[in-house]
Amino acid sequence: MDQQKKFETLAIHSGYDSLKHQGSLVPPLFQTSTFTFPTAEEGERRFAGESEGYIYTRLGNPTVKVLEEKMAVLEQGEAALAFGSGMAAVSATLFYLTKTGDHILCSEGIYGCTFGLLQLMEEKHNIEHNLISFTDEETVRRHIKDNTTCIYIESPINPTMKLVDLEMVVKVAKEKNIPVVVDNTFCSPYLQQPVALGCDYVIHSATKYIGGHGDVIAGIVVGKKEPLQEMAMTTLKDIGGVMSPFDAWLLVRGLKTLSVRVDRHVENAQKLYPLLKAHPKVKKVFYPGDEDFEQYELAKRQMKKPGGMISFEIEGTKEEAQAFLNRCRLIKIAVSLGDAETLIQHPATMTHAVVPPEERAKMGISDTLLRLSVGLESWEDIWEDLKSALDK
Numbered sequence: 001m002d003q004q005k006k007f008e009t010l011a012i013h014s015g016y017d018s019l020k021h022q023g024s025l026v027p028p029l030f031q032t033s034t035f036t037f038p039t040a041e042e043g044e045r046r047f048a049g050e051s052e053g054y055i056y057t058r059l060g061n062p063t064v065k066v067l068e069e070k071m072a073v074l075e076q077g078e079a080a081l082a083f084g085s086g087m088a089a090v091s092a093t094l095f096y097l098t099k100t101g102d103h104i105l106c107s108e109g110i111y112g113c114t115f116g117l118l119q120l121m122e123e124k125h126n127i128e129h130n131l132i133s134f135t136d137e138e139t140v141r142r143h144i145k146d147n148t149t150c151i152y153i154e155s156p157i158n159p160t161m162k163l164v165d166l167e168m169v170v171k172v173a174k175e176k177n178i179p180v181v182v183d184n185t186f187c188s189p190y191l192q193q194p195v196a197l198g199c200d201y202v203i204h205s206a207t208k209y210i211g212g213h214g215d216v217i218a219g220i221v222v223g224k225k226e227p228l229q230e231m232a233m234t235t236l237k238d239i240g241g242v243m244s245p246f247d248a249w250l251l252v253r254g255l256k257t258l259s260v261r262v263d264r265h266v267e268n269a270q271k272l273y274p275l276l277k278a279h280p281k282v283k284k285v286f287y288p289g290d291e292d293f294e295q296y297e298l299a300k301r302q303m304k305k306p307g308g309m310i311s312f313e314i315e316g317t318k319e320e321a322q323a324f325l326n327r328c329r330l331i332k333i334a335v336s337l338g339d340a341e342t343l344i345q346h347p348a349t350m351t352h353a354v355v356p357p358e359e360r361a362k363m364g365i366s367d368t369l370l371r372l373s374v375g376l377e378s379w380e381d382i383w384e385d386l387k388s389a390l391d392k
């Protein structure tokens with residue numbers, strides 16, 4: 001597929017040629033665990049890597065391959081690997097990049113389960129980590145140790161929406177040849193392409209915007225060809241967190257409408273954040289598209305559009321925050337994001353409950369902070385629900 005084509009076109013057409021599949025417009029679903037060899041000798045050649053062709057779905061599957069090729073193109077990487085969940089992608093990448101005694105430098109305020117994984121890696125495998133605020137070059141430089149083998153970033157950071165200047169971090173990382181990994185879940189490849197800014201690995205929880213319909217758990221890693229081939233034969237194949245062909249098939253479908261959906265998520269979010277800001281019960285709104293947002297300029301530079309996620313703090317206590325959630329009707333109380341349905345959650349007791357209270361406070365997650373994943377409904381209806389729950 002012509003790489004010069006625009007994102008919207010590539011999301012639909014790249015990675016698949018219908019004429020090689022009897023004209024089937026949609027990629028066939030190869031729902032099979034294994035593949036038969038025509039002869040014993042061909043089986044030997046496939047295992048020896050001397051012949052193309054599939055062996056067993058944990059080692060590769062044609063439907064999954066379509067998704068991987070599309071994602072590599074959309075993130076401007078050389079290759080992609082699909083995983084059974086975002087966390088399978090995160091853990092396979094971190095275990096690939098580290099060994100006992102190494103150090104991971106992380107952005108402060110990461111996804112709750114990634115935080116849990118880092119604890120586990122430290123306790124069980126003596127792989128240490130630091131969570132820091134990547135404010136400027138000097139700060140990043142100062143925190144890099146001799147044993148740092150990976151810089152791990154989320155931007156925007158969940159759920160505070162703080163951004164990390166990826167180009168700035170890449171500049172420092174390159175001085176020491178340290179790979180930079182970015183969890184790009186909140187943006188999707190449509191809004192931010194870290195590889196184009198020099199980052200080495202991009203991770204997605206494809207469960208979110210890429211799937212977009214709340215019916216799949218899946219993960220993706222995009223990066224350079226060689227390391228990804230190595231990962232495919234080690235931390236993917238042998239740890240075994242592979243994606244099912246049906247999930248890949250759903251995600252290929254999801255990708256076709258990604259840009260249209262995200263445009264609408266953003267449009268709705270841009271209508272809602274000023275209304276939230278103006279409401280007397282709302283203390284503070286965190287949205288990268290807000291001119292008052294601390295990193296508004298960086299958001300404009302780094303992201304194509306400011307995204308569909310809004311966090312906001314309401315006046316009162318934890319119990320009052322919970323009572324507010326209980327008054328929402330159209331908006332569903334649920335973790336996850338990027339779905340057609342607007343979802344709201346309470347990070348302090350839900351996604352970030354595993355993070356100790358002191359750490360949470362340091363990350364800027366108060367007991368009245370709420371995270372809204374703006375859906376595809378009419379923004380007027382979403383606002384009516386928010387307003388009536390706030391007004392009570």
Ligand SMILES: *Cc1c(COP(=O)(O)O)cnc(C)c1O
Nearest residue numbers: 085086087111158185205207218
């Ligand atoms: C959801 C999420 C993950 C984990 O993905 P799963 O598909 O749930 O395993 C990782 N990072 C971010 C930012 C997420 O939102």
